[in-house]
Amino acid sequence: MLNPLRSEQEAFRFLLYVVVVAAVLIGIVFAVRALT
């Protein structure tokens, strides 16, 4: 299981996941705003 506090490698991987999740969420919110 990914533990970002265990090593720098895992922290870096966690950061990449956060970037992707944030981009998807922002995209969804913007799409919903544009459609409503």
Added chain:
Amino acid sequence: MEAATAHADHHHGPPAANVSSRVEAQFLGMLLFIISEVMLFGAFFTAYFFIRVVADSGWFPIEGVDLPKAIAGVNTAILISSSFTMHWALEGARNENRNALRVGLLTTALLGLSFLTIQVNEYVHIGFAPSDNAQSTIFYGLTGLHGAHVFVGLTLLTFATVRAFRGHFTAKEHRGVEVPGIYWHFVDVMWIVVYSSVYLL
């Protein structure tokens, strides 16, 4: 694991009562520090969402003032780039590539300094003060809290960079880079949450 090995080198039997056999003290310290930081940011985000929900005038733009999303976006790219260079530096340490370690750490510190400089410049030109209204108070509060963390990260990076240029750190012993690296990635993660919620959404 390494702590347990190091401990076993000195004497046999169970570890001392105040020493963990599973986590090194340096990592445990940073782990507890980051957990407390998450709670601190949580308190500020609670205030932010509360203000955003209850404020009559809504979030920005208020009274013709909007947040500089594009500039903050560039700053976000700078900070994310600095995490890549931090990771590169640590890979350099792991592979005994001293040039990668030094250049990676120096670049990370310079990118972090650029981020802070741009943020200060943003404050100068943004057109509202922390005391103007609740929105501006929490805006400065959240972004300022994060900026303070970048400053702390920069301080840690400066120590690591100076040590790297003095020939410290090896493939086996590079905790002085890894622990600041974990902190730096944490600061980046926090900024992504701040930028997404405060500037974009």
